[in-house]
Amino acid sequence: MIPNDRRGRLHPFDHAAIEAAARRALMAVVPDYFSWDDNRRERFHADRDRDTRDALSRIMITALTGTRCDRDEAWEEAEEDLEPARLYALNWARLLTEGIGEDRIYLNESMADGVTLLDFETVHDYDIDDHRFQQEARRRESPDYVEEPYEGGPHWLWARMLIDGRLNYSTLTSVAQYLTDEVEEAMHQRIEERIPHEYVDGPEHGKKSGGGLRWDRRIDAGGLEGQLEELKERAYDYLTELYRTSRRSWKRANASRSTSPAWTRRR
Structure with missing residues (x-):
């Protein structure tokens, strides 16, 4: 169990306790786990079923927090009541049983049945496959x-991974997307400075209508609503072109070289 310090504060980064909880769960649920080679362990991490995940999580939450679950699926209910530090410790332990590669990466993304991260060498390969899937789905519709x-x-x-040996909640994105988002945030701030504005409720806002509530809000820019709308439209057009240009620049720059893997597959 994760100990408290003399002031009663939680030590959420107790590596030994977290690793012990993960090890205890693996030994209880998969007794042969530590006799397997690295490749077989990673395959287990990548494609284990829900029942196995629940059994592992139940043991880890008990080991780390003292909370006892009378059935495997009950750990999700107990998880909802955990304070952030203990939840962080639990997610760290879980990552040791489900992440792959040296950085124990785990993507919080849906994949087709039978497909796991081990089917891709890099994030780039995964993203190409996901792009193809999305395009085919849209064409079917x-x-x-x-x-x-x-x-x-x-x-x-959304991803979880170890960085410098500690759990990190991470977000993976492209340079083009990151650049565009940063510029967009700066634009919103500048527009707010130039033309201060806010949303105000209209007379029908919040009133019941059918099975829901009415949305009746408008922007109040002190008489400069027209100028504000024009400025926002120009900003959107600029951001759209910036994103497209950045993506194409990336494509040209990387046409003759491969991208670095986001995880290292053991051979």
């Missing part, structure tokens, strides 16, 4: 849809 070419880099992907 709309036969007239014109597929967009892949121009590099994932949108925001």
